[in-house]
Amino acid sequence: YTPSLCNLFAKNFYIGAAVTPFTIKQQEELITTHFNSITAENEMKFVSVHPSEDEYTFEKADTLMAFAKENDMHVRGHTLIWHNQTSDWIFENKDGSTPTRDQLLTRMKTHIHKVMGRYKGEIYAWDVVNEAISDKEDEFLRPSKWLEIIGEDFIAKAFEFAREADPHAQLFYNDYNEVNPIKRDKIFKLVQSLKEQGVPIDGIGLQGHWSIYGPSIDLIREAMKKYASLGVRLHVTELDLSVFDHEDKRTDLTKPTNEMLSLQTERYRDIFQLFLEHRTHLESVTFWGAADDYTWLDHFPVRGRKNWPFLFDENHLPKQSFHEIVKLQQKS
Numbered sequence: 001y002t003p004s005l006c007n008l009f010a011k012n013f014y015i016g017a018a019v020t021p022f023t024i025k026q027q028e029e030l031i032t033t034h035f036n037s038i039t040a041e042n043e044m045k046f047v048s049v050h051p052s053e054d055e056y057t058f059e060k061a062d063t064l065m066a067f068a069k070e071n072d073m074h075v076r077g078h079t080l081i082w083h084n085q086t087s088d089w090i091f092e093n094k095d096g097s098t099p100t101r102d103q104l105l106t107r108m109k110t111h112i113h114k115v116m117g118r119y120k121g122e123i124y125a126w127d128v129v130n131e132a133i134s135d136k137e138d139e140f141l142r143p144s145k146w147l148e149i150i151g152e153d154f155i156a157k158a159f160e161f162a163r164e165a166d167p168h169a170q171l172f173y174n175d176y177n178e179v180n181p182i183k184r185d186k187i188f189k190l191v192q193s194l195k196e197q198g199v200p201i202d203g204i205g206l207q208g209h210w211s212i213y214g215p216s217i218d219l220i221r222e223a224m225k226k227y228a229s230l231g232v233r234l235h236v237t238e239l240d241l242s243v244f245d246h247e248d249k250r251t252d253l254t255k256p257t258n259e260m261l262s263l264q265t266e267r268y269r270d271i272f273q274l275f276l277e278h279r280t281h282l283e284s285v286t287f288w289g290a291a292d293d294y295t296w297l298d299h300f301p302v303r304g305r306k307n308w309p310f311l312f313d314e315n316h317l318p319k320q321s322f323h324e325i326v327k328l329q330q331k332s
C-alpha cells in the first residue's frame, strides 16, 4: 500500500508538481494521486502566452487549468516578469526603436492584467518576478532589458500591477541559488526594501534546484529563517535533487548508482524534516516535475544526460526516499 503524499502532508503544506500537457498524459495517475498543486513548467511564461503584441495563446495553459479543476488541485502561476523566455517584441518597437520607460511599463501592465485576469480567482499564488537578482558577488540586480529600460523599480511596478489584476492572489518573488549566503542576503535586501516601500509582496519562492551533495541543511535552514523573519510566506517552488555534483559531466550512466540513491534518500529525509520545522510559514512544496522519466535536468547542464531527481522512479514507483518521507510524517 502506497499512501498519497499530498494527503499525508495535507495538514502541513501543499505538495506540488510542475507539469506540461505531455506529462499530465504520461503521468496522470501519479500526479493526481500524490500532488494537490500544479505549476505550468513553461505554458504560462511570457513567450508561451503572449508571442506578439496583439496575440495571446492560452490553449496550453487552459489545458493545465482544466486538469487542475477536474482534479481539485491548487495552481501556482509561473511566471509574469523574467529575463528569460520573454518575447522579443516587448523590448523593440515595430520601427526598430527601443520603447521608452513608459511604453514598456504600459506593456508590462497589459501583460500582467491580461494573464492574471484570465485566471483570476483560480491561481492562488503567482511568481510575479523571477530571478531578478544577480549571481555575481559585486552586482545587485541581474542585467536585463527590464532593468535597462525601466530601472530598478521594474520589480515594484510588476507587483503593483499584479495586485491590481487579482487582489486575492498571493504575490511571490522567486529565485534559485537562494540559500547561497551572498545571494540570500541580496534577496533578503530586495524583499525588505519592497516591504518598506509598501510594495504588495506576500512571499518568497525558494526554487530548490539542489543536489544530493548540497547545499547543506544548515544553509537551507539559515535562508528559510532569514526570509521568514521578513514576515512573508515561503513556498518551495521548483524542488529537485540532481544525482550529479555540479562539476560532474559524466554521461555514461543508464541508471543511478546505489550510492547516489542512498544519498538522495538521506537528503530528502533531512530536507523534509526541515520543511516540517518551518510548517507555520511554509505553505507549499512543489517539485519541478513528478517522476524520474521526465525532468528538465535531462538537458541541463549536459544535453541528453539522464538524471533521477525525484521521489518516484522512471516507472512511477516510489523510491526509498519516498518511503523515508512517509515515515517522517507518520512520526510527527
Ligand code: G3I
Binding pocket: 041, 042, 084, 085, 130, 176, 207, 238, 296
Ligand atoms: O518549445 C520549443 C520547441 O518548439 C522546440 O522544438 C524545442 C527545441 O529545443 O524547444 C522548445 O522550447 C524549450 C522549452 O523548454 C519547452 O520545452 C526550450 O528549448 C527550453 O530551453 C525550455 O527549457 C525550460 C527552461 O525553464 C527555460 O529557461 C525548461 O523546460 C523549464 O523546466 C525551465 O524552468 C525553469 C523555471 O522556469 C525557472 N527556474 C529554473 C527552471 C529550470 O531551468
